[in-house]
Amino acid sequence: MMFxxxxxxxxxxxxxxxxxxxxxxxQRGLAPVNGPQHRANIDIHYASRQALGKGVxxxxxxxxxxxxxxxxHAAPVATVRSxxxxxxxxxxxxxxxxxxxxxxxxxxAGGTTTIRPEKEVRALVDSMGGRTNxxxxxxxxxxxxxxxxxxxxxxxxxxxxNMQFSTIPEDEYLREMGVVQRxxxxxxxxxxxxxxxxxxxxxxxxxxxxxxxxxYLPVVQQVKRQDVIDFYHNRYVPQNMIIIVVGxxxxxxxxxxxxxxxxxxxxxxxxxxxxxxxxxQASPRTIRVEMEGPTAQISLAWPTVPLQDPNLYPLDVxxxxxxxxxxxxLAKRLKIDQPLATSVSSSSFTPGFVKGWFxxxxxxxxENLDEVRRIILEEVDKLKTTExxxxxxxxxxxxxxxxxxxxxxxxxxxAEMLASSYRSTGDPLFDDQYVAGIQTVTAEQIRNVARxxxxxxxxxxxxIEPLGSGAKRQATSDSSPAESEIIRKQFxxxxxxxxxxxxxxxxxxxQAFVKGGATSDTNADSGLASLACQLMTRxxxxxxxxxxxxxxxxxxxxxxxxxxxxxxxxxxxxxxxDFDASMDYVHQVLVEPTFPExxxxxxxxxxxxxxxxxxxxxxxxxxxxxxxxxPDSSPYHRTVSGTVETVSKLTVEDCRKFxxxxxxxxxxxxAIFGDIDVDATLAKLETMFGSLPxxxxxHWPEFxxxxxxxxxxxxxxxxxxxxxGMIMLSYPICSIxxxxxxxxxxxxxxxxxxxxxxxxxxxxxxxxxxxxxxxxGFQINGFxxxxxxxxxxxxxxxxxxxxxxxxxxxxxxxxxxVPAEEFEGVKxxxxxxxxxxxxxxxxxxxxxxxxxxxxxxxxxxxGYDKRIADxxxxxxxxxxxxxxxxxLVVTTSPNxxxxxxxxxxxxx
Numbered sequence: 001m002m003f004x005x006x007x008x009x010x011x012x013x014x015x016x017x018x019x020x021x022x023x024x025x026x027q028r029g030l031a032p033v034n035g036p037q038h039r040a041n042i043d044i045h046y047a048s049r050q051a052l053g054k055g056v057x058x059x060x061x062x063x064x065x066x067x068x069x070x071x072x073h074a075a076p077v078a079t080v081r082s083x084x085x086x087x088x089x090x091x092x093x094x095x096x097x098x099x100x101x102x103x104x105x106x107x108x109a110g111g112t113t114t115i116r117p118e119k120e121v122r123a124l125v126d127s128m129g130g131r132t133n134x135x136x137x138x139x140x141x142x143x144x145x146x147x148x149x150x151x152x153x154x155x156x157x158x159x160x161x162n163m164q165f166s167t168i169p170e171d172e173y174l175r176e177m178g179v180v181q182r183x184x185x186x187x188x189x190x191x192x193x194x195x196x197x198x199x200x201x202x203x204x205x206x207x208x209x210x211x212x213x214x215x216y217l218p219v220v221q222q223v224k225r226q227d228v229i230d231f232y233h234n235r236y237v238p239q240n241m242i243i244i245v246v247g248x249x250x251x252x253x254x255x256x257x258x259x260x261x262x263x264x265x266x267x268x269x270x271x272x273x274x275x276x277x278x279x280x281q282a283s284p285r286t287i288r289v290e291m292e293g294p295t296a297q298i299s300l301a302w303p304t305v306p307l308q309d310p311n312l313y314p315l316d317v318x319x320x321x322x323x324x325x326x327x328x329x330l331a332k333r334l335k336i337d338q339p340l341a342t343s344v345s346s347s348s349f350t351p352g353f354v355k356g357w358f359x360x361x362x363x364x365x366x367e368n369l370d371e372v373r374r375i376i377l378e379e380v381d382k383l384k385t386t387e388x389x390x391x392x393x394x395x396x397x398x399x400x401x402x403x404x405x406x407x408x409x410x411x412x413x414x415a416e417m418l419a420s421s422y423r424s425t426g427d428p429l430f431d432d433q434y435v436a437g438i439q440t441v442t443a444e445q446i447r448n449v450a451r452x453x454x455x456x457x458x459x460x461x462x463x464i465e466p467l468g469s470g471a472k473r474q475a476t477s478d479s480s481p482a483e484s485e486i487i488r489k490q491f492x493x494x495x496x497x498x499x500x501x502x503x504x505x506x507x508x509x510x511q512a513f514v515k516g517g518a519t520s521d522t523n524a525d526s527g528l529a530s531l532a533c534q535l536m537t538r539x540x541x542x543x544x545x546x547x548x549x550x551x552x553x554x555x556x557x558x559x560x561x562x563x564x565x566x567x568x569x570x571x572x573x574x575x576x577x578d579f580d581a582s583m584d585y586v587h588q589v590l591v592e593p594t595f596p597e598x599x600x601x602x603x604x605x606x607x608x609x610x611x612x613x614x615x616x617x618x619x620x621x622x623x624x625x626x627x628x629x630x631p632d633s634s635p636y637h638r639t640v641s642g643t644v645e646t647v648s649k650l651t652v653e654d655c656r657k658f659x660x661x662x663x664x665x666x667x668x669x670x671a672i673f674g675d676i677d678v679d680a681t682l683a684k685l686e687t688m689f690g691s692l693p694x695x696x697x698x699h700w701p702e703f704x705x706x707x708x709x710x711x712x713x714x715x716x717x718x719x720x721x722x723x724x725g726m727i728m729l730s731y732p733i734c735s736i737x738x739x740x741x742x743x744x745x746x747x748x749x750x751x752x753x754x755x756x757x758x759x760x761x762x763x764x765x766x767x768x769x770x771x772x773x774x775x776x777g778f779q780i781n782g783f784x785x786x787x788x789x790x791x792x793x794x795x796x797x798x799x800x801x802x803x804x805x806x807x808x809x810x811x812x813x814x815x816x817x818v819p820a821e822e823f824e825g826v827k828x829x830x831x832x833x834x835x836x837x838x839x840x841x842x843x844x845x846x847x848x849x850x851x852x853x854x855x856x857x858x859x860x861x862x863g864y865d866k867r868i869a870d871x872x873x874x875x876x877x878x879x880x881x882x883x884x885x886x887x888l889v890v891t892t893s894p895n896x897x898x899x900x901x902x903x904x905x906x907x908x
Contacts, residue, residue, distance in 0.1 A: 044263050046255065052429055056418065057251045061259065064239030064267045068418050068428050069254045070246040072411055074504040075839050078247025079411045080155040081144040082163055083419050086240050086272040088139040089213040090353070092231075093273035096208055098223050099180065099215025100231045102136040106176040107228065108236075109134035109143055110158075113165035118172060121158060122759070126825055128154055129832015136213050139353055140423065146412060146836060149248035153257050156245070160261035163236055173225045178770025181221070184214050186773050186793065189618060189724050191291055195299055195462050199359065202285045202460040203303055207278040209354050237268045242422065246415040278303075278355060286461040288470070292721050293616025295342065295609065296366040296465040298373055300380075301359040303460075304453045307352040307424045313437045314445040315348040315358055315453070320396040321388055321446070322346045322360065322379060325553030327546065329379050330360070336546065339602040340368045340375070342609050352424035357460075358453065365609060366465055383450035387443035395554040400438045402556020402575055404431065409505055409840045467720060486848055486858055487678055493694040494666025497685050498848050498858050500673040502841045506576040508674035509842040510586055513569040513853045515700050516662035519635040519783055525650060527642015529563040529662075531607050532655035536561045536570075538599035540588035545599055548585055557582060561589065564640055566782035567853060568662065573842060576675035580684075587688045590663060600652040608648065611641045615719075618793060618892065622726040625717045626789070626890045630730070635703070635784045664695035671849035673841040703784035706732035709886035717892040725796040725893035728789055729806055733883045735785045736854055741882075743867045744875040745779055745788055750826040751818055751876070752790070752809060753777040755833060760826075761809050762790070771798050771805075783854070788883065799891050799898035807887075814880045817873045831865045 049059040055071040087101040110125065110132055112118045125132050128151035134143045143162060145155040187193045197212045204210035214220075245254045281303055305311050322330045323346040334341040341364040350356040360380070364372045388396075407413050421430035484501040491497070517529045537559060538545035552559050557574035559582075570590060574582045614620040627639050641647075670689070672681055709732065734741045746755070753775050754760040766772040775792040794802050818826075838844045838861070851860040891898055 042266060044259070044266070046259065054429060056428055058428055059255055061238065061262065063262065063265055065262055065265065066242045066422070067255060067258050068242065068244045068422060069249065069251045070414055070418060071249060071251060072246055072414060073248045076149045076248045077146065077411060077836055077839065078149045078152045078155070078245060078249050079144055079146045079415045080152060080159055081142060081244045081415050081419065082159050083242040083244070083423065084141045084236060084240055085139070085242070085423060087141040087235050088137050089211045089215070090138045090208040090275065091273055092208070095227065095231065097211050097216050097219045098227070099213070099220050100223065100228060101141050102214050103176065103180055103223060103228055104232055105134045105136045105141050106180060107168050107172060108162050108166045108232070111162070111172055112167050112169050113161045114167055115161050115165055123825065124154065124158060126759070126829040129829065129835060130155060131833060131836060138209055138213060139351065142419070148832065148835065152245065152247065152249050152254065156254070156257050157261055159243070163241060164262070164265055166232060168225065168229055168232065170225060173228065175768050175770060177223070179767055179773060180214065181217065182770065182773040184217050184220065185723055187214060189721060191293065191297060191464050191616070194289060194291065195297060195361070195464055198287050198289060198462045199299055199301055199460060202287060202462065203301060203357050204278055206276050207354055208275065234271050237271060238262065238265050239267055239270065242419060244415050244419055246411040246418065275353065281458040283457055284459045284461070286463070288463045288465065290467050290469055291464050292467060292719070294466055294612045295363050295616070296369045296463065297361065297363045298369060299359055299361040299462045300373070300376060301357045301460045302454050302458050304348060304356050304358050305350060306355050307350045309350070311449050312348065312350045314441050314449045315350070316400070317393070317396050317438060317441045318383060318446050318450060319346040319348045319358065320399055321383070321392060324396070324399055326549035327553045330376060332546070333375055333379070334362060334372060335606070339605050340364055340372050342606055342613070366469060369463070369465070380450065380454050383446060384454065387447050390443070393441070393443055397439050397441070398554060399556040401435055404435045405505055405507065405575065406573070409507070484678060487682070488858055489682060491665065491686065491690045493690065493692055495689055495692070496669045496852060497682065498669065498671040498845070498852060499676065499678045499681055500844065501676055501678050502673050502844065503675040506675045507841060508574055508576050508579045508672065508676055509845045510572040510574070510582070510672050511569060511845045511849050512586070512590055512668060512670045513567050513849045514662045514667050515566070515783070515853060516568050516658070516667070517563045518565045518638045518640045520662065521638050521642070523632055523638060525646055525654060526638040527607070527647040528650055528654055528658055529568050530640050530642065531604060531647060531650055532658040533561040533563040533568050534603050534607065535595050535600060535655050536589050536593040536659065538603060539594045539596040541592040541594060542588050543585065545596070548589070551585060555582070559585060559589065565636065565780070567850065579676065583684060583688065591692065593659060595652050595656050597652055600655065604647065604650065607641070608644055611644055611647065614641065618721060618724055618726050621719065622728050622791070622890060622892050625892060626728050626730060629715045629888060629890055630787070636780060636786055661698065664698050665689065665692045666694050667698050667700070669849045669853045671845040673845035703735065706785040708732055709888065712886040712889070714889040714891070716897050717890070718896050719892055719894060721894060723795060725794050725799045726891065727794065727799055727802055728791045728890050729803065730787045730789045730888045730890070731884050733779065733781060733786055733788045735781055735783060736856070739867065740875065741879050742779065743871050744879040746830065747827060747868065747871045748813070748876050748879065749777040750830050751813065751822070755826070755830045762806060765805060765809070766792065766802060771802055796893035796895050799893060803889060810880060810884050814877060814884065817877050820873070823873050827868050827871065830868050834864050
């Protein structure tokens with residue numbers, strides 16, 4: 001939604017800061033006169049309180065602080081959030097371009113306060129299983145803690161202390177200054193973020209919206225600690241703050257806790273810059289940027305309206321008409337009718353504080369760039385000259401209504417919706433009015449806004465193309481839901497069915513899994529499973545691919561078939577009212593796909609271009625490089641996508657055979673979770689799938705155990721990416737069936753890299769030394785024994801230093817173990833974080849089905865807490881001693897080798 005879902009490249013986030021000693025700065029109440037004051041003799045109270053419906057309460061303190069609470073008792077979780085307005089890249093006044101809002105986000109989120117040092121804050125968050133993070137955009141800085149509901153008061157207390165009492169110690173400032181610079185450098189390697197920032201700079205010539213959220217590197221490097229402290233005292237004042245709590249909470253309790261936590265936080269003079277008005281654009285603007293990668297990306301955009309303008313509704317509908325779903329106008333022309341683009345999207349961005357813009361973006365081969373641009377403009381012109389049909393308009397309105405429902409599934413979704421609605425309109429429930437407004441849009445209104453805003457002289461174009469393209473051109477010129485336990489049924493033909501009623505929202509998740517993916521491919525036909533799965537939705541005996549797209553687009557639902565390392569699966573999400581009709585399409589895709597020849601050639605061509613494009617992304621590039629370097633006897637030697645060489649040789653008959661071999665009843669688990677009648681659904685599945693013949697020829701292989709490496713080995717890939725280096729350390733480990741080792745490795749990940757969130761020894765050391773922006777530890781395994789990997793991104797000259805520190809951290813655990821307090825804290829964090837996973841029907845269906853497919857049982861995930869709790873320090877030391885003797889180290893950078901990058905420093 002235009003004002004609610006901010007462009008991801010306008011958001012810059014940071015995980016909770018790492019631990020440091022407590023600062024001895026004065027209390028916030030003793031801050032300079034330009035900071036908020038804490039006066040005990042002035043009573044702060046609730047000046048107003050309104051019950052708005054849907055369990056939402058809006059309240060305001062006499063200090064100006066706003067509080068919004070929504071009760072949602074579907075699951076025992078909550079999210080606590082604080083939004084600081086009059087911050088963000090467009091609101092930094094005299095410090096424009098310095099990224100002070102973003103820098104403060106890094107320092108305030110979990111940082112040291114006058115109440116607690118950073119280390120204690122981190123320990124408290126970990127102890128309650130909280131998931132904490134923050135982000136900054138053009139016009140906001142947000143902080144949040146997601147936690148079990150019974151920890152809401154503690155989460156509020158920690159957020160309140162961050163908002164009022166942050167001290168920003170010198171050591172934390174220096175550490176995060178380094179991290180921010182690494183983040184800025186990383187962003188310059190990301191095509192879509194570069195495209196977004198360049199587009200803003202074209203559209204806004206005067207308005208500060210044009211500046212990047214993170215700032216400009218030369219300006220950021222000049223920022224002093226005192227600049228950040230002054231900005232904090234100036235902008236982090238009660239009238240600039242919105243506190244939002246959503247979840248299994250009691251509104252009165254939350255309001256009482258907020259009043260207690262902010263009882264001495266007093267209103268100040270108003271602190272917000274006056275924003276200039278952007279003049280109307282008089283002529284088209286274009287910029288071209290060359291970046292690493294084989295594909296080109298083109299974005300066309302026109303200035304439009306702010307949120308308050310009623311034309312936002314027809315503009316939003318126009319975006320859906322053009323690109324929402326494969327049956328939409330541009331998607332059909334560019335991806336289905338002619339395979340010219342690998343992706344196409346559009347959006348109408350309408351913020352509340354400035355006129356927004358309407359944008360269309362497509363990615364394609366460089367040689368298709370001009371034709372893609374021509375087709376985009378042709379479809380834009382059609383909006384001006386021909387009214388959208390009633391059927392198409394009805395479809396889009398249904399899609400928007402479905403989007404609204406899908407966007408409310410979690411407490412996190414609901415909190416963001418309340419925040420953006422309130423910040424933009426003053427009404428926390430404006431989202432509901434927005435959906436109602438969409439339903440009033442007429443075909444004539446769409447034509448009128450297209451004529452008014454999509455003018456040639458106001459078009460802005462950003463093109464990102466491969467390195468050297470310029471030279472080549474020159475050379476050529478409300479109610480509690482009912483919920484059931486999971487019901488398991490196995491039909492005589494071997495098909496396993498898992499059903500669960502889960503009616504928090506009127507949605508149904510349909511998922512079907514089979515063994516078979518990169519693991520079932522061979523080295524000669526790598527990528528077969530992935531290609532075959534993509535083709536299964538492109539035509540069946542009863543429906544064409546276009547009819548399938550049209551149906552799911554018309555109901556605002558989704559249907560896809562995908563393949564990964566160990567499994568292939570169908571996933572579909574629909575509104576409950578569309579479930580019965582949708583099952584016919586699901587049955588056809590699973591049982592009767594026809595693999596049309598013409599679709600095969602188109603999909604295969606797109607697949608080959610995606611494989612080639614993976615080299616442009618540092619993360620996917622090193623993962624593919626890693627796969628190529630592990631033994632070819634391992635199924636993990638094969639990537640999910642395959643290679644250009646193997647996929648080029650695949651035929652449509654290969655794809656048909658894959659489906660026939662693996663999509664058979666005795667190799668399939670179907671999970672349907674959501675707002676369903678369990679008995680009726682089971683009867684429907686028996687009718688549809690119960691008579692399918694069992695495959696007696698199906699056989700799933702057994703895989704030998706991994707052989708440990710005889711010695712450590714290092715491999716390096718030289719690329720053209722500037723100022724970035726990638727590292728992956730890899731150690732052969734067990735399969736998923738060695739549960740004790742897997743659990744011990746899970747705890748090891750928590751110790752090293754924080755498990756599912758930021759943290760851990762490596763995170764603290766490497767970020768503290770300003771060497772990396774992120775570091776992750778993870779297992780890649782499945783039916784076959786796999787690998788434990790540590791992945792990180794750094795600068796080329798730091799590769800050897802980072803590798804040495806990672807290896808030393810692992811060796812330290814092997815030799816010294818882990819202190820009891822740290823060990824128990826890590827396990828507690830893992831258990832608490834796990835409790836907050838899979839809270840949607842889709843997530844629960846996925847976990848239950850995949851565990852059942854692996855033979856672990858659909859309830860396997862319920863034993864996670866006990867298994868982790870039972871892990872001992874000796875267990876972790878044992879897996880390190882067993883598996884981490886010798887490893888494979890793969891690196892990528894612009895240099896011929898990591899040693900070459902290190903030479904200049906060594907010579908000093």
